Amino acid sequence: MxxxxxxxxxxxxxxxxxxxxxxxxxxxxxxxxxxxxxxxxxxxxxxxxxxxKGIDPFLANLTNPDFLSAVRITLLLALITVPINTVFGLCAAWSIARHKFPGRTLLLSIIDLPLSISPVVAGLMIMLLYGRQGWFGGWLQDRGIDVVFAFPGMALATAFVSMPFVVREVIPVLEEAGVDQEEAARTLGASDWQIFWRVTLPNIRWGLMYGILLTNARAMGEFGAVSVVSGNVANTTQSLPLFVEEAYKQYNTEAAFSAAVLLALLAAVTLILKEILESKTRIKDKS
Amino acid sequence: MSNIISATVIKPKPAWRQWFDRLRHLSWTWRIMWFYLSAMLFLPLGAMFAKAGSGGWAKFWEVASSPLALSTYDVTFTTSLIATLINGLFGTAIAWVMVRYDFPGKRIIDASIDLPFALPTSVAGLTLATVYSDNGWIGSLFAPFGIKIAFTRLGVGIAMLFISLPFIVRTVQPVLIELERDIEEAAWCLGASDWQTFRQVILPPLLPSILTGMALGFSRAVGEYGSTVIIASNTPFKDLIAPVLIFQRLEQYDYAGATTIGVVLLGISLILLLGINILQAWGQRYED
Structure with missing residues (x-):
């Protein structure tokens, strides 16, 4: 042969x-x-x-009051925007995954818009709504409420840019879980809440956590949109990513990199958790 | 005649009434979704288009096509395009390597490709500016030849390479996993060379996903602000990009000018999004 x-x-x-x-x-x-x-x-x-230069200058930078306030603001931003976007994401994912209707793909594209809009444009839009000359600017000013150049504006900008993640991750798992178990629960007399907590949520938990993880990473790391609306006043409206840029511009490179280490660690933790969550969903696929 | 009879028998509600009824019976998940979308997305978009339209078309055009604005489009789009093309090549190669070959440390390398997604853009800009500056680890290798990377357009390109790489890899990878190796083996059995197999068997089903990934990466690179503003010197007509110009206009309280350029950028994002959707539909022609 x-x-x-x-x-x-x-x-x-x-x-x-x-x-x-x-x-x-x-x-x-x-x-x-x-x-x-x-x-x-x-x-x-x-x-x-x-x-x-050793660990001491790094530790010294970590006790800088501007840095500490930036950490606090970043945590606060995530604490407020992540739950709001999670609730929105669950509602939207449920509405879209459980119904067939015309314009479904269009709606999905619309929800994805914040990912394709430049962060600066996102910040600009918030300025045009809530800024001094904006649609609600006068009304807010009369009542002495600061949105732009203050924390509420930063929260709005953060919520905007991190809006689509939960929806995107939950829709596929919701579609894969199907409606059989939910319908079974309903025939057995479970209420909507019971169905959600006992049937739907356990089914989608890994996808949901994945979405929350991405939302959190974006919320803590957002720079462009927050930078536009913050006014970047140290100690009051500086989040950690803004602190990094500001310190660098002031030639305080060490402080910039000390803060950057923290954010890089956050990114590393996010990637590790992401990997774990992905393997969880993969195992579920196989069984 | 028969038409009239059937119409009187069935008596459908008018369209607007059906719509209204549906609206009234929307479940609360729908209401929350629409409320949030309206408040957070439609309202801001409306405010921006209203502002852009308030000055009239002539004024809009004048600002949108001013020499400075044109130069920022040139820097933004040309640099993004070049970065996207480079990443299209390397991103596809990386996806191929991750799917088809085994080597030590593969899982960690695969996971680390998502770093640009997870790393805040200001940190990316900070470290890229340091590494690619004249006395940085990589920049110092090029400095003796008179090539400056950081604080030039080249630096902007590097930042764009960084942030858009995962889009291409992550779009191509799943398609490559699904690709059936039988067909490659068949092609090879029929005497096709490696290159022929790649060009005629592997590339055609892969191409839509490569282009989709490139479009996603391009869209991201065009809008990028955080990393590019730090690595660029932001000199007008040299390496000033459109998002930075918007930011500078806002700093000067020139809301109308900022909005005009913002609308141009947004319009391009929307066109890209449409293109991506068409590409994805094209990619799914192999599904059945």
Whole structure:
């Protein structure tokens, strides 16, 4: 039998062995090299810059009052916007996944809009609504309520940019879970609330947590939109990402990198949790 | 005649009435969704279009096509396009490597591709500006040849590469996983070379997802503000991008000017979104 017969080689070696050996090596090398110069080296640099003079300057920067207030504002922003967007996300995902109606795809695209709108434009829109010359500006001013250049504006901007994540992640799991169990619960006399808490929520919990995780990461890390509406006054309206930029502009690179380390750790934790949640949903797929 | 009879028998409610009834019986999940969307999305969009229209078309056009505005579009779109093309190439290669090959540390590398999603943009800008500056780790390698990266258009491009990379990888990856290897093996059995197999068997079903990913990345790069504002010197006509111009206009309390450029950017985002939807529909032609 001729060994050059392709079918025989296929059986004996499989197609991968026959392929040129250097192709995978070159492609892997190129990919890792590219990721390194675009992602890894900059990421390592954050930690190097923060710690290359030892841990003491880093710790000293962490007790800076401006920094502490920025941390507090960032946490507060997430604390307010994440629950609001979660409730909205659940309602919207439920409405869209459980109903077929004309314009469904259009509605999904509309909900995704905040992801494609430039953060600066998002901030601009909030200025045009609540700013001094904005639609509600006069009304708010008469009552002495500051929205723009104050915390409420930052919260609005943050809520805007982190709006779509829960919806996007919950719709697929909701569709996959199907309606059978919910209908069974309903025939057995469960109320809407009972169905939600006992049947739907356990089914969608990993997808929901995934959505919340992404919402939180965006809420804590948003820079552009918040920067437009904040006015960036230290100690009152500076979130952590704004603190990073401000410190850098003031040539206080060390403080900038100390804060950046915290945000980079947040990103790392987000990625790790993301990986865990993804494996949870994957296991569910297989069973 | 028969038409009239059937109409009197069935007596359908008028369309507006059906609509009204449906509106009244909307469940509270619908109401919350529409209320939130109206307050958070439609109202702000309305405010922006109203503001843009308030000055009249001539005024709008004058600001939107001023030399400075045109130069910021040029910097924003040309740089984004080049960054997207580079990422289209490398992103596809990375997706391929992640799906088809096994090597140590693959899981960690795969997970880390999402870092640009998770890392706040100001941190990205800060560290990219440091690494690619003249005395930074990578910038210092180029400085002897007179190539400045940070604080030039090149730097803006690097920031755009950083933030748009995951979009391409994450759009191509699932399609590549679904791709059946049988067809490749069949092509190979029929005597196709590696290159022919790639061009004629692998690329056609992959192309819509590559283009979708590139469009998503481009859309993100065009709107990006945080990382680009830090790595750029923001010099007009050199490396000033459109989002930064909006920001500067706002700082000067020129709301009308900021809105005009904002509407241009928004319009382009909407067109891109439409294009992405069409691309996705095109990509699903292989589903059945």
């Amino acid at each position: 001729k060994t050059s017969n392709p079918v025989n080689t296929l059986v004996r070696q499989g197609p991968d062995k026959k392929q040129l050996n250097w192709v995978p090596t070159v492609l892997i090398g190129l990919s890792i090299g590219y990721i390194s110069i675009i992602i890894y080296i900059p990421a390592i640099n954050v930690f190097y810059q923060a710690f290359h």
